[in-house]
Amino acid sequence: MKPLRTAQDLAINGALPAFEQPLHVGRPNMGSREAFIKHVSDIFERRWLSNNGPMVQELEQRVADLHGVKHCVAMCNGTVALEIAIRALGLEGEVIVPSYTFIATAHALHWQAITPVFADIDPHTHNLDPAAVRRMITPRTTGIIGVHLWGRGAPVDELQMIADEHGLKLMFDAAHAFGCSYKGKMIGNFGSCEVLSFHATKFFNTFEGGAVVTNDDALAEAMRLMRNFGFSGFDRVIHPGTNGKMIEVAAAMGLVNLKDIESVIAVNRHNHEAYHKGLSGIPGISLLTYDDAEHNNYQYVVMEVGDKCPVSRDWIIEALHAENILARKYFWPGCHNMQPYRELYPHAGLLLPNTQHVADRIVVLPTGTTMDTEIVHSVTSVISVLINDRL
Numbered sequence: 001m002k003p004l005r006t007a008q009d010l011a012i013n014g015a016l017p018a019f020e021q022p023l024h025v026g027r028p029n030m031g032s033r034e035a036f037i038k039h040v041s042d043i044f045e046r047r048w049l050s051n052n053g054p055m056v057q058e059l060e061q062r063v064a065d066l067h068g069v070k071h072c073v074a075m076c077n078g079t080v081a082l083e084i085a086i087r088a089l090g091l092e093g094e095v096i097v098p099s100y101t102f103i104a105t106a107h108a109l110h111w112q113a114i115t116p117v118f119a120d121i122d123p124h125t126h127n128l129d130p131a132a133v134r135r136m137i138t139p140r141t142t143g144i145i146g147v148h149l150w151g152r153g154a155p156v157d158e159l160q161m162i163a164d165e166h167g168l169k170l171m172f173d174a175a176h177a178f179g180c181s182y183k184g185k186m187i188g189n190f191g192s193c194e195v196l197s198f199h200a201t202k203f204f205n206t207f208e209g210g211a212v213v214t215n216d217d218a219l220a221e222a223m224r225l226m227r228n229f230g231f232s233g234f235d236r237v238i239h240p241g242t243n244g245k246m247i248e249v250a251a252a253m254g255l256v257n258l259k260d261i262e263s264v265i266a267v268n269r270h271n272h273e274a275y276h277k278g279l280s281g282i283p284g285i286s287l288l289t290y291d292d293a294e295h296n297n298y299q300y301v302v303m304e305v306g307d308k309c310p311v312s313r314d315w316i317i318e319a320l321h322a323e324n325i326l327a328r329k330y331f332w333p334g335c336h337n338m339q340p341y342r343e344l345y346p347h348a349g350l351l352l353p354n355t356q357h358v359a360d361r362i363v364v365l366p367t368g369t370t371m372d373t374e375i376v377h378s379v380t381s382v383i384s385v386l387i388n389d390r391l
């Protein structure tokens with residue numbers, strides 16, 4: 001192997017193109033500024049700023065229609081939506097979740113004195129491994145939260161079978177899966193309910209926001225009460241509750257961004273294809289693919305650095321950052337290695353070899369509507385030069 005040269009050395013030698021502006025993961029997708037300002041102006045006219053306003057109601061209807069699901073209950077963010085869904089389902093004791101997910105999946109349980117029990121993933125799909133879920137069931141288990149990681153459906157049928165066999169509730173963290181499908185059916189229709197996130201970095205955003213989608217009338221009604229302090233009418237509180245309401249200005253952003261989702265998908269898809277082309281043939285590098293037979297939002301470009309790669313994942317990230325390509329590790333080092341779980345369950349990692357393996361090898365690359373195939377091509381040639389230089 002040649003002596004180590006830094007990315008800067010390579011750049012000085014003219015081997016690398018330099019990016020003047022940093023390239024980010026999760027740069028917000030934003031629709032028409034004019035349309036948004038018009039909506040805000042309407043909000044000023046109405047003086048209806050929050051509390052289930054007309055824009056929130058319209059957004060709920062559209063999101064429900066888009067996913068072919070009966071109810072959409074909009075909330076202030078995805079985490080509060082998770083917390084409310086978990087509580088409305090009556091989960092307690094232990095709930096099985098993946099560790100390879102955003103920390104909010106685990107926190108939403110711990111926040112309510114429920115124990116998140118981490119089950120391992122399938123190293124190929126990055127989603128929960130049903131066999132691992134079975135191994136984690138105890139007499140205290142009340143539910144399973146599957147995560148549709150990267151927008152690719154969790155093993156819904158197997159998880160439902162396990163839940164039915166053991167009398168467990170099943171819900172999904174669908175924060176990545178807006179507009180996606182699983183076996184031809186839209187996300188939103190699986191388990192008791194599914195939780196969407198509309199955070200700024202997600203495929204579809206309302207600045208901050210989220211929702212629970214469900215076909216269960218009673219569950220939807222309970223969650224509507226819970227997000228508004230349990231109020232039913234002006235002076236009547238009939239349910240425990242919190243403040244999980246979405247504000248009008250957030251819904252306005254959502255209505256604007258909804259108009260663009262097809263074009264955002266097209267851009268994401270082109271970028272993903274360009275990455276796939278540009279990275280193929282680089283030793284040890286592979287790209288997570290999407291099943292084109294399903295609806296996908298192609299929001300995440302997930303590269304895996306395998307054992308045949310001559311440099312480490314962390315070296316690649318460092319080198320890319322030196323080039324202003326702000327690629328990211330994702331869900332590293334796994335929820336079980338973050339507090340408070342690391343201290344509470346110091347041995348959890350022993351049962352999570354695939355989680356550890358994947359978390360140590362993943363690089364999420366910049367994408368979104370501010371990128372195009374030409375920029376992607378420059379990024380992949382940087383990666384190619386960096387790695388081939390070390391062969």
Ligand SMILES: *Cc1c(COP(=O)(O)O)cnc(C)c1O
Binds near residue numbers: 105
């Ligand atoms: C973003 C995200 C959340 C949290 O959503 P917020 O809207 O940011 O609160 C939960 N789970 C997963 C998998 C996420 O990616």
